Every structure is written in C-alpha cells, then in structure tokens.
Amino acid sequence: MPYPSTIAVLFLAALGLFAAPAAAQDGPLRIEITEGVIEPMPVAIPAFVAETGGAGEIAQNVTRVVASDLTGTGLFREIPREAHIARVSTFDAPVAYADWRAINTEALVTGAVAQGADGRIVVKFRLFDVVSGQPLGDGLQFAGPAEQWRRMAHKVADAVYSRITGEDGYFDSRVVFVAESGPKDARQKQLAIMDYDGANLSYLTDTSTIVLAPRIAPDGASVLYTTYETGFPRINLLDLGSRMARPLPEQPGTMTFAPRFSPDGARVLYSLERGGNTDLYELELSSGRTVRLTDTPSIETAPSYSPDGSRIVFESDRSGTQQLYIMPASGGAAERISFGQGRYGTPVWSPRGDIIAFTKQNAGRFHIGVMRTDGSEERLLTASFLDEGPTWAPNGRVIMFTRQTAGAQGEPALYSVDISGRNLRRVPTPGPASDPAWSPLLP
Amino acid sequence: MERGERIGLAVSGGAHAALILSVVLGDWLFSPPPLRDVEIAQVAMMSEAEFQALTAVSSAAPRAAPEAPEMPAAPELSEATPAPAPEQAPPEAVQPLPPDEAVPDDAPDVVALAPPQADVQDAPPNPIVAPVEEPSEQTLPTISPRPRERPADRVAPRPADAPEPDAAPAPDVVAATRPDEAETPVEEPDPAETPAAPEEAGTVLETEENRTDEPVEVASSAPVSSLRPRARPERAAATDEPQEADAVEAALNEALADAATDPQGTGGTGRAAIGPPLTAGETEELIVAVKQCWNLGALSTDALRTVVTVGVTMAPDGTPDDVRFLGAEGGTQDSAAQAFEAGRRAVLRCGARGFPLPPEKYDHWRDIEIVFNPEDMRLR
Numbered sequence: 001m002p003y004p005s006t007i008a009v010l011f012l013a014a015l016g017l018f019a020a021p022a023a024a025q026d027g028p029l030r031i032e033i034t035e036g037v038i039e040p041m042p043v044a045i046p047a048f049v050a051e052t053g054g055a056g057e058i059a060q061n062v063t064r065v066v067a068s069d070l071t072g073t074g075l076f077r078e079i080p081r082e083a084h085i086a087r088v089s090t091f092d093a094p095v096a097y098a099d100w101r102a103i104n105t106e107a108l109v110t111g112a113v114a115q116g117a118d119g120r121i122v123v124k125f126r127l128f129d130v131v132s133g134q135p136l137g138d139g140l141q142f143a144g145p146a147e148q149w150r151r152m153a154h155k156v157a158d159a160v161y162s163r164i165t166g167e168d169g170y171f172d173s174r175v176v177f178v179a180e181s182g183p184k185d186a187r188q189k190q191l192a193i194m195d196y197d198g199a200n201l202s203y204l205t206d207t208s209t210i211v212l213a214p215r216i217a218p219d220g221a222s223v224l225y226t227t228y229e230t231g232f233p234r235i236n237l238l239d240l241g242s243r244m245a246r247p248l249p250e251q252p253g254t255m256t257f258a259p260r261f262s263p264d265g266a267r268v269l270y271s272l273e274r275g276g277n278t279d280l281y282e283l284e285l286s287s288g289r290t291v292r293l294t295d296t297p298s299i300e301t302a303p304s305y306s307p308d309g310s311r312i313v314f315e316s317d318r319s320g321t322q323q324l325y326i327m328p329a330s331g332g333a334a335e336r337i338s339f340g341q342g343r344y345g346t347p348v349w350s351p352r353g354d355i356i357a358f359t360k361q362n363a364g365r366f367h368i369g370v371m372r373t374d375g376s377e378e379r380l381l382t383a384s385f386l387d388e389g390p391t392w393a394p395n396g397r398v399i400m401f402t403r404q405t406a407g408a409q410g411e412p413a414l415y416s417v418d419i420s421g422r423n424l425r426r427v428p429t430p431g432p433a434s435d436p437a438w439s440p441l442l443p
Numbered sequence: 444m445e446r447g448e449r450i451g452l453a454v455s456g457g458a459h460a461a462l463i464l465s466v467v468l469g470d471w472l473f474s475p476p477p478l479r480d481v482e483i484a485q486v487a488m489m490s491e492a493e494f495q496a497l498t499a500v501s502s503a504a505p506r507a508a509p510e511a512p513e514m515p516a517a518p519e520l521s522e523a524t525p526a527p528a529p530e531q532a533p534p535e536a537v538q539p540l541p542p543d544e545a546v547p548d549d550a551p552d553v554v555a556l557a558p559p560q561a562d563v564q565d566a567p568p569n570p571i572v573a574p575v576e577e578p579s580e581q582t583l584p585t586i587s588p589r590p591r592e593r594p595a596d597r598v599a600p601r602p603a604d605a606p607e608p609d610a611a612p613a614p615d616v617v618a619a620t621r622p623d624e625a626e627t628p629v630e631e632p633d634p635a636e637t638p639a640a641p642e643e644a645g646t647v648l649e650t651e652e653n654r655t656d657e658p659v660e661v662a663s664s665a666p667v668s669s670l671r672p673r674a675r676p677e678r679a680a681a682t683d684e685p686q687e688a689d690a691v692e693a694a695l696n697e698a699l700a701d702a703a704t705d706p707q708g709t710g711g712t713g714r715a716a717i718g719p720p721l722t723a724g725e726t727e728e729l730i731v732a733v734k735q736c737w738n739l740g741a742l743s744t745d746a747l748r749t750v751v752t753v754g755v756t757m758a759p760d761g762t763p764d765d766v767r768f769l770g771a772e773g774g775t776q777d778s779a780a781q782a783f784e785a786g787r788r789a790v791l792r793c794g795a796r797g798f799p800l801p802p803e804k805y806d807h808w809r810d811i812e813i814v815f816n817p818e819d820m821r822l823r
Contacts, residue, residue: 028754028810029721031730034819036737036789075741101795106738106788131788166781167743397744419744 040077041106041164043070044130046088047081048111048123055121058146059113062123062153066109068197069157069171073398074423076164079105091124097133105130109160113149120145123152127160137163150199151442158441170393171196174439175400176214176223177414179203180432184408191225193240196393196438198428204238205245213258213389216439217265223437224248224259224268233257235270237285249288256281258301262329263309269293271301280314282329293331302346305329306373307353313337313373315345324358326373337375346389349373352396355419359388359401368401370419381421385410389434394441400427402434720807721800728799733813736793739785739820746781747817749774753786755811761797763790769812786815 045067048059070076086099091112100108111125124141128134140159142152151172158169179192191204191211204223205211212233214225223238233255238245248268250256255273262269268283280293280300294300298318305312306329313326319336322343327334338344342362349356353373360367360380366387371378381399385406390399397419404412412434414427427436721729739747750772756765766787771779790813800808 028812029726029808030812030814031726031733032814032816033730033734033737033786033789034816035734036739036815036817036820037735038740038820039738041738041741106792129784129788131791164781165741165743166746166777 040071040075042079042104043076043107043109043160044079044084044100044103044105045070045109046084048113048125049088049091051091051112051114052116055113055115058115058121058149059111062111062113062149062156065150065153065197066111066125066157066160069154070160072197072425073161074418074425075161076107079103091126095128095130097128097130100128100130107136107160107164109156111156115146121149121152123149123156125156125159127163150195154195167397168395168441170395170398170438170441172442173394174216174220174442175391175414175427175436176204176216176439177429177436178211178214178434179429180412180434181207191223191238192429192433193223194429196427201430204240204243213435214437215260216437217261218263218440219265220439220442224261226257226259235259235268248283249290258303260304262305263307269303269305269312271303280312291331293327294334300325304347304349304356306349307351313347313349313356315347324356324375337371337373338378339375340378348390348392350392350396351394355396357390357392357399359390368399368417370399379421381417381419382415382424386412387415389436391436391438393438400436400438402436404434718804718806721804725799725801725804729808729811732793732798733789737785737789737815739817742781742785742817743778745774745778746785747820749778749782750814750816750818751779751782751786753783753790753813753815755790755794755813757794757798757800757805757809757811759802759805761794761800761802763794766790782815782817786813789815 045063048063048066050056050059067078071078083103085102086096088110091110095108095110106129108128108130109125110128111123113121113123115121120143122141122143124139126139127136129136137159140156142155144152154169154171154173157171161167161169161171173196174193175196176191176193178189180187180189182188187210188207189210189212190207191214192201193204194201205227209227209229211228212226214223216223221240223240225236225238226233227236229236234250235248235256236245237248248256248259248270251272251274253274256270257273259268259270261267262282266285268285270281270283271278272281277297278299278301279295280303282291282293283289284291293312294314294316296316296318298316300314300316300318303312303314310329311326312329313324314334315322316325316334317323318325322345323336324338324344324347325334325336337356338358340360340362342360344358344360346359347356348358350370355370355372357368357370360369365383366385367380368382368387368390369378369380382401382403384403386402386404388402390401392399393416398416399419400414400416402412403415404410411432414429414433414436415424416427417424427433752769752771754765754767754769755763758764768779768783771782774782
C-alpha cells in the first residue's frame with residue numbers, strides 16, 4: 001500500500017503539471033509557417049483610360065504590352081477583363097477594393113494615356129494592393145514621343161514588377177542576336193537587334209559575312225562581335241547609333257574571337273589563337289594596350305567578368321575536358337569550379353554576382369545550368385538536343401539561350417527560362433536565331 | 444528569470460521528479476489488481492432441426508426466417524460448457540433479426556446462419572437514409588452579378604478624396620527609369636481642377652475601405668475577471684526547512700496567487716490567459732489555414748532567403764485586426780519588406796472570413812506571432 005505522503009506528493013506534482021504551464025505562459029501564441037504555395041499572383045489590369053481623344057489606340061496597346069510583360073514572367077496571372085466587376089472610368093476614381101477582392105485579385109494596375117497637341121504622350125499608372133486595401137507605392141508617369149509608347153509600357157511593367165517582387169525589372173531592354181537564313185549548307189547570318197519581347201526588330205549587318213557571338217556594351221551604345229569578313233575570325237566593334245563598325249586591334253597571324261566587355265565598358269576580354277594555342281587577353285579600348293592573362297598550352301576561351309570586374313570566369317580544357325575556372329581579372333592562378341559529369345562551357349556571370357550560368361554537355365544532351373561562384377549548388381534548368389550560349393536578363397532572374405532542334409529540319413531559336421527552371425518560353429523572331437546577348441536596362 | 448518563472452520551474456521540476464519516482468517505484472506503490480479468470484465456454488453446433496424446435500417455443504419475436512440452406516450436421520462436442528457471461532443465455536436465444544434490423548454478428552459463438560435475403564443485399568446493416576430534400580416553396584433569390592446599390596445612406600458623405608497626385612510631367616522622354624528614382628516632387632493638384640466625385644458616389648456600397656475605424660462592440664465570451672480561485676492565505680509558519688510536500692504546496696499557492704494578481708496578462712489585456720492553451724491540433728489548423736494563402740511565387744530570390752516575423756492582433760471572430768512587422772532575419776531591407784508583404788497578404792486573405800480558432804480560448808490567440816520561414820521553399 002503506498003504511503004499517503006507519497007500519494008500527496010504525486011497529486012501535488014500532477015497539479016503542478018497543469019498549473020505550471022498556465023502560470024508560466026507568457027507572451028502571444030507563436031507559430032511558424034515553413035510551407036506555402038508557388039502560384040502566379042492574380043493581377044487585374046483594366047484598360048488604360050484614354051484621357052484625350054487621340055490616345056485611345058495607344059492606351060489599348062500600352063495595356064496589352066504591360067499585361068504581356070507581367071504575365072510573360074510566369075509570376076503573374078492576369079484576371080480576364082470579362083470577370084471585372086468594377087470599372088475604371090477615370091484615372092482618379094476611388095478603388096472599390098471589395099469588388100476586386102470578390103474576383104480574387106491581389107494586385108490592381110490602373111493607368112491612363114494622354115496625347116498632347118504636339119504628339120507627345122503621357123503614360124501614367126498606379127498600383128494597388130487589393131488584399132491590404134491600399135496603394136502600393138506612388139503613381140508614376142512617363143512622357144515622350146508617341147512612337148516610344150512601347151518603351152513607356154515596358155517601364156510601367158518594370159515598375160509594377162519591381163514593387164511587387166522586390167527585384168529590378170527587365171522589360172525595357174533589348175537583345176542582339178544572330179539572325180540566320182538560307183539552307184544549312186549555305187547558311188547566312190547577320191546581326192539583328194530587337195526589344196526583349198521580339199518587337200522593333202532591325203538588322204545591324206548584312207548577310208555578306210558570317211558573324212558570331214555579339215555582346216552589348218554596358219551602356220548599350222555599341223556591340224562587339226566576331227566576324228569572318230577576312231576569312232579568319234576577328235572582333236569588330238559596332239556603334240549602334242551610327243551602325244558603323246571597326247575592327248579591334250589585332251596581331252598578324254592570329255585569330256581573335258569570343259569578346260566580352262568589362263563592367264565599366266573600358267576594356268574587352270577576348271580569346272586569341274596563335275600557333276595552335278588559345279589564351280585570354282584583355283584590351284584597353286581607349287589606349288589599345290593589350291595584356292595577356294593566361295599562358296598555358298591548353299585552350300582558354302569564353303571569358304566573362306564578375307559584375308565588380310575583379311574576377312573572370314572562363315572555359316578551359318587544361319584538365320583534359322572543358323571545365324570552368326575562375327581567376328583574378330588581372331590574371332594569375334585559376335581555380336576550377338566545375339566538377340560534375342560532362343563538359344562545361346560558355347560561362348556567364350550573373351549581374352547579381354552570386355551565380356554563373358553555363359552550357360553543359362553530358363550523355364549526348366545539352367543543358368543550360370547555373371551554379372554558385374564556388375561551383376556549389378549546380379542546377380540544370382533545361383535539357384534538349386542542343387541548348388547553349390546563355391545570356392542574363394538585366395535583373396539576373398531570367399536567362400535567354402539558343403536551342404536547336406534535332407534532325408535535318410532542325411533550326412535554332414531563342415528561348416528564355418526563369419532561374420528557377422520554370423517558365424520556359426520561346427522568344428519570337430522572324431526566323432532562325434542564335435547567340436543572344438541581353439542588354440542592360442535602357443536609360 | 445522572473446519570480447513566476449522560477450516558481451513554475453520549481454513546480455515543473457518537482458513534478459518531473461515525482462514522475463520518475465513513480466516509474467521507478469511503481470511496482471511497489473501500485474500493485475495491479477489480480478486478473479480475473481477468463482471464462483472459456485465451448486460451443487456446440489446445432490442442426491437446423493434442433494434450431495427450428497427451439498425457436499418454435501420461443502417468445503413471440505417475429506422470425507424473419509430467412510430461408511437458410513440446410514446446414515450439415517455438426518459434430519457434437521462431448522461436453523457443452525456454458526457460454527461466457529454475455530452469452531449465458533440458452534442457445535434458444537439465438538434467432539435471426541429482421542433483415543432491416545440485423546446487426547453484424549461478432550459473437551464468438553458461431554452459428555452458421557445464412558446471410559439475409561436480397562432485401563439487404565450488400566448494403567450495410569443499418570443503411571443510412573439520407574433526408575429527402577423537399578423543394579421549398581420560396582423562390583430562390585437571383586444572384587445579381589453586381590451588388591445592388593443600397594439607397595439612402597451615404598457611406599461617403601463627402602466626395603472621395605482625390606488619390607495622391609502623381610509626379611509632375613517630365614519635360615523630356617523617359618525621365619523616370621526606376622522606381623527608386625521616380626521620387627520627383629509631386630505638385631499638388633489644383634482643387635478647382637481636380638474633379639470631385641459626383642454626388643452619386645455617396646451611394647457606393649459600404650466597403651471595408653469606407654468602414655469607420657470605430658471599435659465594434661462585440662460581445663465577448665471571455666470572462667471579465669479571472670475565474671481562478673482566490674489565493675489561500677499564506678501560512679504563518681514558514682519553517683526554514685519545510686518538508687517536501689509543504690514546499691510544493693507553498694510554491695503552488697504562491698504561483699496561483701501571482702497569476703491571479705499579475706497585471707501582465709496575455710495580449711496586454713490586464714488579465715492572464717485563462718483556461719488551457721490551444722491544443723496541438725488547433726495550432727496546426729491555424730498553420731494550415733495560413734500557409735495555403737502564403738504565395739511565394741512572386742517573391743524575389745532575396746526575399747526567399749528572408750525569415751520574417753509578423754505580429755497579428757485578432758478580433759474575437761477570428762479575423763485579423765492588425766498585421767504588423769516585428770522583425771526579419773537574412774536578406775536585405777527590401778527583401779524583408781517583400782517577405783512581410785507576402786506574409787501580410789497570406790494573413791489577410793485567409794483570415795478574411797475568420798481563422799478556425801476556438802472562441803473560448805480567445806485570450807490565447809488574441810495576439811499571434813507568425814514566423815514565415817521560406818527555407819524549404821527557396822531556390823537552391
């Protein structure tokens with residue numbers, strides 16, 4: 001028979017088990033959410049209001065481009081106009097948040113376009129957080145010639161994108177690429193430039209010579225590219241304003257290719273082949289001074305600067321296969337960063353500086369992948385018969401590259417993909433296209 | 444460490460020690476009652492004829508008399524012992540129930556009865572008959588795609604204020620390039636030129652936007668004063684070396700007295716949380732309710748590396764009254780803002796109709812801290 005005192009102690013202890021939490025509970029309830037959903041944000045974009053008589057068509061076009069930009073990211077889903085309950089008849093009308101919530105809108109973009117007597121237009125917009133029932137930042141407006149309406153629409157989309165995601169936009173940018181035509185055994189190539197979404201296409205060179213690997217300057221004013229106009233590859237510098245091109249200084253008996261601007265645009269990295277050996281060189285554009293950065297019996301090519309200009313990533317076969325290496329921008333010891341199965345090439349440093357995009361070939365397949373600058377966390381974003389030549393969007397969130405389909409009828413085309421691997425989309429071009437180079441955001 | 448926490452710690456430590464002691468000494472302290480002998484009964488099979496004879500002299504309970512096939516004669520056991528207590532009734536008590544009242548026979552004594560006839564078929568023994576919905580004579584209201592405007596009362600008695608004016612027109616093309624650069628001074632719109640909302644705007648529906656901020660008087664089910672028993676008067680003689688039981692009792696008394704008088708109640712209401720806290724299931728229900736609205740699709744990669752803590756003050760009906768930023772770890776200031784916006788949207792969206800929280804425990808969930816940690820969701 002247990003002792004009474006023991007029972008009493010146990011009873012009081014049991015009482016304490018219940019009393020102690022209540023007495024000791026202090027502070028609010030605390031919970032942790034570690035799992036959510038990844039879905040496009042529903043956004044409503046009612047037609048921009050035409051505030052003047054002649055601005056109706058422009059207003060419609062601007063609305064369409066803004067919606068296309070945002071939904072094209074894969075991060076937003078436009079709520080169809082037919083589902084809208086509230087109507088935006090004037091730009092300054094108060095927002096009926098309840099009506100927008102009723103159709104599950106999370107963000108609302110309202111806008112207006114006005115055209116003056118001189119033909120200049122003003123495009124303005126506001127962004128609202130429907131869930132919280134408040135504006136999201138201040139309204140903005142842009143003014144300029146009527147023919148610049150697309151750029152204003154892109155800027156509206158950039159602002160909306162930036163306020164919601166917290167990242168810079170990339171819509172007001174351009175892409176230089178190689179436009180291909182003709183039969184495969186007599187392929188013709190010429191440089192072309194377009195808006196990132198394929199609009200406003202124009203050609204920079206003719207088809208008289210083969211051109212490769214264009215690169216846009218950081219200020220967007222000029223383009224480096226490799227040309228075979230002399231029968232051997234050499235680097236030209238083309239001014240986008242005058243459309244005039246001039247060759248970079250070269251040395252007799254050498255071939256130069258794979259150029260890349262430095263982040264400040266003052267220098268150019270490139271590969272030079274001499275006597276069967278290829279190494280990296282750096283050219284100072286203003287003085288023409290050339291510095292040799294590597295001196296190895298292996299092939300070094302496809303260099304790319306880090307955003308701060310302090311380091312270079314490049315491709316080399318010094319280990320026996322094509323791999324990626326990083327070294328100081330002034331040259332020196334190179335550190336290998338790629339160690340996976342297969343071969344690695346065409347590395348490009350992200351504008352954010354934290355990851356490097358590359359082309360990978362393994363087991364008969366090509367991939368576009370990304371890895372950290374120390375080679376860790378390698379992720380393959382795409383896989384196909386032939387994917388190569390990545391280029392970064394200005395905000396470092398999207399990659400554009402060349403994809404060629406298999407077979408005799410296979411043709412190259414431009415594709416873009418989010419760094420999450422989602423939202424793989426084809427970039428519209430009038431014909432086969434390759435070697436894209438994404439410009440910075442336009443000023 | 445506060446006094447209340449020390450007392451709680453002492454009580455908790457004593458309870459744990461007592462528990463350990465009980466486990467160690469349990470065999471001596473608590474001797475289990477002796478097991479009852481299990482009564483085992485042997486069951487004898489009976490033939491159909493015997494069964495018919497028995498039922499013929501039974502009570503007037505209706506025999507549904509399924510036409511069972513004739514069972515083969517089972518070998519008789521040499522000794523028939525009584526059935527276990529529930530089955531002590533003589534064999535003649537076994538008779539089939541009407542098909543619609545038949546219950547599964549889970550008794551150990553098995554009399555191979557034929558399954559009920561086709562009326563029951565494979566339906567469960569007690570088929571659940573759904574209530575028949577009778578059409579209502581009232582005509583259903585047609586749901587208009589647009590909310591009907593309410594007459595008379597103007598929720599917005601004055602014209603709606605013009606929204607914050609935009610930046611001034613730029614003289615040149617594309618002056619504004621980035622959101623952070625577009626902080627141009629905004630000129631106030633001329634009130635005379637600013638179009639005021641028409642009078643008809645007053646008939647705008649009462650929306651959350653137009654709702655006044657006056658606190659709504661809600662009848663709270665929470666008691667207005669603590670229900671805890673008043674603290675016992677302290678013992679006059681506090682010996683220097685109290686015995687173990689007295690020490691625990693004194694500590695408990697002190698803890699209860701402090702809890703009753705402690706002004707630091709949960710949620711700053713001036714009273715302590717009463718009643719048991721939320722159970723694990725109730726907490727999990729809240730987590731599930733919030734996370735299904737936590738959309739990370741539009742978050743930046745930096746924001747996906749930011750852990751943000753959000754404070755929520757809840758109304759008694761389970762809807763969020765106030766959502767505020769409490770802190771963030773990792774990422775930048777901008778990414779923290781984006782992460783907070785995503786968390787706030789999750790709380791407001793899924794809490795619009797009230798979270799599934801027990802009203803009687805309102806004191807425990809009046810204030811909630813939610814940590815949004817996208818560690819498992821970020822890109823790697």
